[in-house]
Amino acid sequence: MAIDPGLRRLALGTLLAAFPGDTAPEWAVTLLADGLAGHTLFGTNVTDPAQVSRLTARLREGRDDALIAIDEEGGDVTRLSHRTGSPYPGNAALGAVDDESLTRAVYAAIGADLVAAGINLDLAPTVDVNTADDNPIIGTRSFGADPRLVARHARAAVEGLQSAGVAACAKHFPGHGATVTDSHLSLPTVDVPLEVLRERDLPPFAEVAASAKAVMSAHIRVPALTGDDPATFSRAALQGLLRDELGFRGAIVTDALEMVGAAATAGGIPQAAVRALTAGADLLCIGAQVDAALVEAVAAEVAAGVPAARLEEAVSRTTELATWTAKHRTLLSYDDDLGLAAARRAVRVEGSLSGFGTPLVVQLVSGYSIAEGRVPWGLSPHLDGIEQVEVVAADASATDLAARAGNRPIVIVGRHTHRKPESRALVEQLASTHAVGVVEMGWPSTWRPSQVRAFVTTHGASLANGRAAAEALGLLHA
Incomplete structure (x- = not known):
């Protein structure tokens, strides 16, 4: 059955797609013209700064206000510098130095690099409180194990990125730092009372709820909050806790739906998309392994399974996000030795x-x-x-x-x-x-x-x- 064109456009407006290679395939540009919210870039899309600038310019031929996202955390998670390693230390180093002005400056520099590359949404900072020493997925991506320290540096990181006009996306709500399994590979469970969650994991999210333009949901299960589902599928987590209790008004972005913690739980990526939107998510990262057929399949499932009013609400938030980045884009300058100077201090x-x-x-x-x-x-x-x-x-x-x-x-x-x-x-x-x-x-x-x-x-x-x-x-x- 053919999808109603209006519903298809709304459904596309909730999706971040992706594509392989260092040039944009025609379908990636065409879908942006059809209403696709944007694309996420991965290391496979990056060769050098000039190439990335050409790539993002080509994508914006589809739609000028497209969201172009990337995981650029500095430290151990970098896409722009995946061939050499990041010129900036990551969160653990910044937390060890514990100088909020330094964290703000490093993230402003990262923001400047992204603006120069034509990227307007950074899927960072990681604001998880890393309380599990053997956490296989967070670790040095965290500012530390102290909720108050992480909260202070989360705020500074968000301020730094957004001073360049790059939207910050604080992740991974409601906190991935106490896990000992990787949600890429399974559905981790954090089995603690809500009081523990509020004291240990939530302070950084509460700190940036009023300032961060986006928050990313985690594919983790917190039985006291989410029941048997991951937070990405939990209305109690996304609407009840994040929006109603913490007062967040920006865009809720999902972690990649292709991850086992989401796709396997829902029975597939299209089904995961419906469940995430129904729970209150606004912008869905499909993942890295994406083609035109998958995008259309997700859009069809979403158009059929999610009420139009919920889609309109989500698209209004993704549009507001893109509009903010266009208005606040700023070409900042910074000291080329900033990253090394910060690493020395750590x-x-x-x-x-x-x-x-x-x-x-x-x-x-x-x-x-x-x-x-x-x-x-x-x-x-x-x-x-x-x-x-x-x-x-x-x-x-x-x-x-x-x-x-x-x-x-x-x-x-x-x-x-x-x-x-x-x-x-x-x-x-x-x-x-x-x-x-x-x-x-x-x-x-x-x-x-x-x-x-x-x-x-x-x-x-x-x-x-x-x-x-x-x-x-x-x-x-x-």
Whole structure:
């Protein structure tokens, strides 16, 4: 059955699509002319700044006020700099420094980069309070484990982004920081009373409810609030808690509906779209694996399953969001060394850094989350003539590495090194025979190996974090 053209346009006005490649396919532009709210750009869409500017200009030929979104958090989650690593430290580093003016300045710089690229909606900042040390999806994306600290920096980050005219989207409501599973891969459950949620997870969202132009819902289940559903499908969460209790009046954006936490729960992406809109969401991120057929299928399901009045309300909010960005777009200037200066302030050193000038650098291979993607990290870009090897801890021989180092000290670089027994054992074995320094670039832990000479915590693995660590070790000079 053919969709009523008016309903189709309304349905399209609630959707953020995506496409592969560094040029826009014709359907992506045509659907914008038909009323599609916009597109989300991923790392696969980005090669260099000039190319991104051409791409966004081409998209705006479909409709000038289209929303063009991106996950540009700085730190470990970057799309604009996915080939090199971000020039800015992420939230954990900014939280460790705890200078709200610095957080505001870094996010204003990120906003300036996005404006130059033609992007007007940043799916950031992450304002989750990371209370689970082994959280596999948040970690260094969080400002910290203290709700009050996270709230202060959430406000500063939103102010920084929006000072450039880029809409900020605080995520992941009602808080993804206490989870130990990844909502890309399953439906995490946070089984706590609402009182705990209000004290621990909600303060950052309450802090930015009056200022952030958008808030992103999480595909997490909080039984006391959402029952068996993820928050994205919960009217109690989106309307009752976020709008009625916290007073949020901006656009509610969903996390990607292709994620297992949403699509598998609803029985498919089109069905997830209907449930999210019915619950009170306004702008739906379909995901990264999108084509014209999927967009049309989602639009058809939405047009048939969601009342027109609810669609009109959602589209009015997405339109208001786009209008705000057009009015407030500002070309800001900033110091090119801002990111590095911030990363330097986040470095924490325990022990002595003397004598590490010409070490063998051993980088422990680690995985990456779907949110992060495969982005370069470590000290390698900053090492000039210093030998580095990459090893998988489970397969590495401490004896062979010690022999390779000879009389040189060893610097071991890792992310979440404490999480794997084989990584901890390798560090301990090498420290028993050599002067060893450890550089931890993941979420900080209390683990400190015995006998190591120095332990360096960067609070993130961005390009800027790596350079700051290399400088601290005396491997290069600013």
